[in-house]
């Protein structure tokens with residue numbers, strides 16, 4: 001399992017996104033949190049910003065859609081050149097169609113689950129996804145405390161993934177820091193989103209190196 005770090009630009013300066021992307025050259029992905037005031041009580045950015053950011057950086061974009069109608073909007077993020085597009089299971093009414101549309105544009109398709117959403121009911125979708133995202137905070141805001149209650153689900157998800165051939169990436173998002181990342185990795189996660197732990201650090205490059213080292217240990 002290769003460890004990958006995906007810094008969340010939610011914790012970056014939105015007025016200087018190109019610079020903030022350039023500030024993390026050792027990132028595997030740039031995590032882009034799209035929020036719509038409906039699925040979550042916060043509003044961030046949408047397709048026009050993703051289209052611009054795509055041209056401003058070589059780092060692939062990992063778009064996490066916390067929006068009420070992902071079936072309508074997700075394929076457009078893939079078409080805009082996102083490397084990965086993740087939809088929430090709680091919001092999608094037609095996940096098979098939407099995940100297939102995302103893949104049809106050449107992007108990786110992700111399925112996200114909130115802390116209280118069980119993974120087992122979605123095992124049937126594993127053939128349609130490239131990544132499973134387990135939220136380790138309630139979605140909507142950066143800087144929240146990591147929820148240890150999700151760790152058993154990370155472990156269970158890793159076991160299910162292995163049963164399906166092991167190629168699906170397992171991402172954790174929310175409260176991931178140098179302190180919490182080790183237990184996420186130990187439970188079986190391999191892609192780590194970190195907002196405040198990277199962009200809140202004095203040296204974001206060193207923060208990514210430290211996270212990667214802790215997850216690899």
Ligand code: DX5
Pocket residue numbers: 008010011031033064137138139140141142143144173174175176193194195196197
């Ligand atoms: C929360 C977002 C996360 C957030 C993580 O709803 O999905 O990606 O940016 O921020 P930290 O790492 O600060 O918890």
Ligand code: ZN
Pocket residue numbers: 008031032033064173193
């Ligand atoms: Zn996110």
